[in-house]
Amino acid sequence: xxxxxxxxxxGPALIPYITAGDPDAESTKEQxxxxxxxxxDIIELGLPFSEPIADGPTIQNAIQxxxxxxxxxxxxxDLVADLDVDVxxxxxxxxNLIYQYGNEPVRAFVEAAADAGISGLIVPDLPxxxxxxxxxxxxxxxxxxxxxxxxxxxxxxxDRVMEQVSGFVYVQARLGTTGAQADVSTQTHDSLGRxxxxxxxxxxxxxxxxxxxxxxxxxxxxDGVVAGSVFVDLIASGEDVASNLxxxxxxxxxxxxxxxxxRVPRPERT
Amino acid sequence: xxxxxxxxxxxxxxxVPEVLMPAxxxxxxxxxxxxxxxxxxxxxxxxARLRDFGGRPTPLQHAEQLSERYDTEVYLKREDLVHGGxxxxxxxxxxxxxxxxxxxxxxxxxxxxxxHGTATAMAAAHLGMDCEVYMGRRDITRxxxxxxxxxxxxxxxxxxxxxxxxxxxxxxxxxxxxxxxVEDTHYVIGSVVGPHPFPRMVRDFQSVISEEARAQIxxxxxxxxxxxxxxxxxxxxxxxxxxxxxxxxxxxxxAVEAGGSxxxxxxxxxxxxxxxxxxxxxxxxxxxxxxxLLQSRDGQILESHSISSGLDYAGVGPELAxxxxxxxxxxxxxxxxxxxxxxxxFSQEEGIIPALETAHAIAYLETADDLGESxxxxxxxxxxxxxxxxLEETAKRDLVNAPEMGVFE
Ligand SMILES: Cc1ncc(COP(=O)(O)O)c(C=O)c1O
Numbered sequence: 117x118x119x120x121x122x123x124x125x126x127g128p129a130l131i132p133y134i135t136a137g138d139p140d141a142e143s144t145k146e147q148x149x150x151x152x153x154x155x156x157d158i159i160e161l162g163l164p165f166s167e168p169i170a171d172g173p174t175i176q177n178a179i180q181x182x183x184x185x186x187x188x189x190x191x192x193x194d195l196v197a198d199l200d201v202d203v204x205x206x207x208x209x210x211x212n213l214i215y216q217y218g219n220e221p222v223r224a225f226v227e228a229a230a231d232a233g234i235s236g237l238i239v240p241d242l243p244x245x246x247x248x249x250x251x252x253x254x255x256x257x258x259x260x261x262x263x264x265x266x267x268x269x270x271x272x273x274x275d276r277v278m279e280q281v282s283g284f285v286y287v288q289a290r291l292g293t294t295g296a297q298a299d300v301s302t303q304t305h306d307s308l309g310r311x312x313x314x315x316x317x318x319x320x321x322x323x324x325x326x327x328x329x330x331x332x333x334x335x336x337x338x339d340g341v342v343a344g345s346v347f348v349d350l351i352a353s354g355e356d357v358a359s360n361l362x363x364x365x366x367x368x369x370x371x372x373x374x375x376x377x378x379r380v381p382r383p384e385r386t
Numbered sequence: 387x388x389x390x391x392x393x394x395x396x397x398x399x400x401x402v403p404e405v406l407m408p409a410x411x412x413x414x415x416x417x418x419x420x421x422x423x424x425x426x427x428x429x430x431x432x433x434a435r436l437r438d439f440g441g442r443p444t445p446l447q448h449a450e451q452l453s454e455r456y457d458t459e460v461y462l463k464r465e466d467l468v469h470g471g472x473x474x475x476x477x478x479x480x481x482x483x484x485x486x487x488x489x490x491x492x493x494x495x496x497x498x499x500x501x502h503g504t505a506t507a508m509a510a511a512h513l514g515m516d517c518e519v520y521m522g523r524r525d526i527t528r529x530x531x532x533x534x535x536x537x538x539x540x541x542x543x544x545x546x547x548x549x550x551x552x553x554x555x556x557x558x559x560x561x562x563x564x565x566x567x568v569e570d571t572h573y574v575i576g577s578v579v580g581p582h583p584f585p586r587m588v589r590d591f592q593s594v595i596s597e598e599a600r601a602q603i604x605x606x607x608x609x610x611x612x613x614x615x616x617x618x619x620x621x622x623x624x625x626x627x628x629x630x631x632x633x634x635x636x637x638x639x640x641a642v643e644a645g646g647s648x649x650x651x652x653x654x655x656x657x658x659x660x661x662x663x664x665x666x667x668x669x670x671x672x673x674x675x676x677x678x679l680l681q682s683r684d685g686q687i688l689e690s691h692s693i694s695s696g697l698d699y700a701g702v703g704p705e706l707a708x709x710x711x712x713x714x715x716x717x718x719x720x721x722x723x724x725x726x727x728x729x730x731x732f733s734q735e736e737g738i739i740p741a742l743e744t745a746h747a748i749a750y751l752e753t754a755d756d757l758g759e760s761x762x763x764x765x766x767x768x769x770x771x772x773x774x775x776x777l778e779e780t781a782k783r784d785l786v787n788a789p790e791m792g793v794f795e
């Protein structure tokens with residue numbers, strides 16, 4: 117269970133997201149290697165579901181390309197098992213695929229994911245209210261279950277979510293769906309403020325696409341940045357994908373490191 | 387059975403992104419206070435508006451030709467006479483009013499056949515709220531008159547181009563809008579689907595159908611009907627027509643699903659050429675709820691099909707799935723062709739042009755084994771919206787009772 121928390125130990129973590137099977141399984145392997153070379157500390161590998169309600173157009177299209185090319189949960193886990201990278205892998209998918217896999221709802225998928233080498237799960241349509249079964253299976257097979265905290269998650273609800281978090285907390289930077297944005301939202305700063313006193317690594321995602329975003333987010337107190345649509349766009353363009361991914365990862369990792377040096381130490385609470 | 391109010395047995399729940407959960411908690415609280423406890427006289431206000439704006443109560447009409455034809459007393463619950471032409475207003479008016487009581491400024495809704503969209507657009511105009519409706523591109527072309535009506539009532543209509551461009555994609559897109567604008571926006575979901583509290587709340591707003599029908603049939607016949615028949619897409623007219631009869635164990639309840647062109651699934655293509663999720667589906671999680679779905683073995687949601695846009699959906703309300711599992715509700719199917727035939731027969735014999743969705747419920751009388759001595763059929767909507775597709779689909783078939791259209795030549 118420690119691969120993920122270890123990834124936050126030596127400075128801020130860069131966490132790229134790509135959709136597995138976009139445009140095919142072989143390309144995904146090359147993309148993962150390129151991201152690792154560029155300095156990715158954790159990689160989120162999307163397992164495509166036909167109804168991705170938490171995703172914006174960029175990732176919806178990637179999911180469609182992957183499904184059209186024949187990606188399935190079983191092929192996904194084969195792909196993961198074939199990967200030979202040191203970076204911990206997190207599977208991001210929707211609950212119905214986890215529920216349908218194998219003979220035993222939820223548990224069969226988690227067991228197979230653990231066997232394949234997945235370190236954690238992110239399930240954007242599973243709030244803490246419905247997560248007991250998945251939590252139990254993750255505990256059994258040693259996977260982290262990563263929850264999303266939104267700008268709307270506050271007060272007593274925030275406590276309830278944070279009690280369930282393991283690995284890191286995914287801080288959703290803004291309302292809405294995934295997708296690259298031009299700026300860092302003020303909601304990011306507010307969310308990090310609310311989370312300051314929870315002792316769990318905080319990674320900010322939804323909209324991160326430039327080195328200076330990563331810098332600003334880490335300077336504001338985040339322990340990591342998640343970036344997806346910007347990488348998916350590079351994959352969709354189809355040109356020099358590996359070197360572009362590596363370069364973009366480098367830019368974001370560098371931004372995050374710079375941000376770390378600019379952190380204002382938080383005053384001790386009295 | 388779980389006794390959580392969010393569930394029906396193991397069905398239901400709240401499978402939505404965290405960003406929406408606070409809004410759903412707020413809505414649950416508002417539902418409990420305003421709808422269940424009539425705080426600030428909400429329910430009185432709602433009932434008065436349903437009467438004066440919506441035209442309720444609707445009649446329960448004895449259908450003479452049908453009764454003779456099927457040798458049972460057939461009663462029609464005339465939801466086609468609700469303002470706007472379908473039962474959909476019962477729910478839309480309730481939710482838009484609730485959003486107003488909650489202080490929301492903006493309404494979003496999905497629509498398939500366009501009946502829920504038009505009902506929401508009417509309710510939003512009536513109550514002075516901004517409204518945007520998401521509708522699949524394919525449904526926009528199948529249901530043009532309803533698109534005009536939404537625009538004329540002042541709502542924005544946003545075409546959804548993803549996937550096959552039907553109800554499922556429209557729901558996805560409306561959820562995304564809601565997740566983006568959740569602070570000032572209420573999502574008026576159009577059926578008894580989605581996360582808790584929607585399935586319960588929509589059922590409560592629609593249950594006026596069976597509340598009236600139960601009293602009306604007792605007045606007319608001195609007793610209860612032997613059966614109630616309603617078509618089921620998401621299942622809102624169904625649950626509305628069934629709800630007050632559920633405790634009456636002797637009243638048989640039939641949910642008529644769209645059998646489409648075939649009940650077989652093409653896993654290769656990811657297509658189920660029907661919308662029969664109760665009859666042929668399996669348990670899964672879609673659009674906020676655990677329910678019965680048309681899905682592949684891996685859990686990818688299949689494209690559904692029905693000649694009627696309003697039934698063309700891969701899921702169904704969780705309470706209906708539960709009532710089917712417990713044996714209280716019997717799911718049955720009617721294929722496209724039979725629905726179209728019933729559409730024409732009913733129009734000619736009873737003088738009522740039904741919605742294509744409703745035509746499925748009517749068609750079931752033709753194949754039903756034994757509905758008993760009296761049956762209520764829920765006439766969920768009128769068919770004006772469907773005329774273009776009916777003519778087009780009729781021309782493709784050799785139907786005995788189709789009218790001749792040579793008059794245009
Ligand atoms: C007239 C009519 N009947 C039935 C339906 C199916 O919806 P539900 O199953 O929620 O009643 C629709 C949906 O648009 C409709 O317009």
